[in-house]
Amino acid sequence: MFDLTEELQGLAHLYRTRADRGRGAVLGFVGVNSSVGVSTCARAFARLVTPNSRRGVWLFDLDFYANEQYATFSTGQAARLYGGVGLPMDPSLKTQPFWRISPLLVRKNGQKNSSSWYMTLHQIGCHRLFVSRFRAESLRPGQSIHVTKASGYWQRVRDAIDLAVVDIPARDRSRSILAVAADMDG
Known part of the structure; x- marks a missing residue:
């Protein structure tokens, strides 16, 4: 793991200034x-700001099939x-999240797995850092994931935690940035 603490201090200072206002933030990378x-x-940014967090930092990895953030912490x-x-x-906060699975998987008992079932959050050690993991292995042939605009979801995230760090794949690999950019605070 690389130590980028020095390089990220300026960004951390800007975030802390905003965080003093008492509401969570959603930052896209x-x-x-x-x-x-x-x-x-x-x-590195998520790790840097976690020690000063009261309500937690969620690190979302939108590279759903690679789950690099989860793999690194594992x-x-x-x-x-x-x-x-x-x-x-469950990171869904009982609202419609920004990811959608289609078609939804129907279990043997006839119930559908909701889209929220496919994403989990995991606490790292005893810290207030949580990292996402998408259950790509649970997708069946013909199913796909879609990232959509979800302003209501991101508002709930801001109300629940101090910071969401969203690791978004580059545009040359994914269209996710087009769906979530408007909901990011920076």
Whole structure:
């Protein structure tokens, strides 16, 4: 893992100034191109601001099939540094989230899995940092995930936590930025 603490201090200061207003924020991290280190920066920023968080920091990884953020925190090295990855939690906040699965999977008992079932949050060690994991392995042939505008969801996130860091794939790999950009605070 890279230590980007020094490089991210200015951004952390700007965030802390905004955080003093008492409402959570949603910050998107996206690169112009793939493979420029934006995921590393998003992860480092989330780690940097977590110690001062009262209500928690959620790190969303919108590269749903790779789950790089979750994979990084799941390594032995990360477990030694930050603690293990906790049990899955529901990040949907009882509202329609920004991800949609279509068609929805129908279980043997006839009930459909909601879109929210496919994404989980996991606490990292005993810190107030939580990282997302998309259950891509649960998708069946013919199912796909769509990222959509969800202003109501992001408002609920702001009300529930101090900060959401959203790691968004570059435009050359995904159209996710087009759906979520308007809901980001920065």
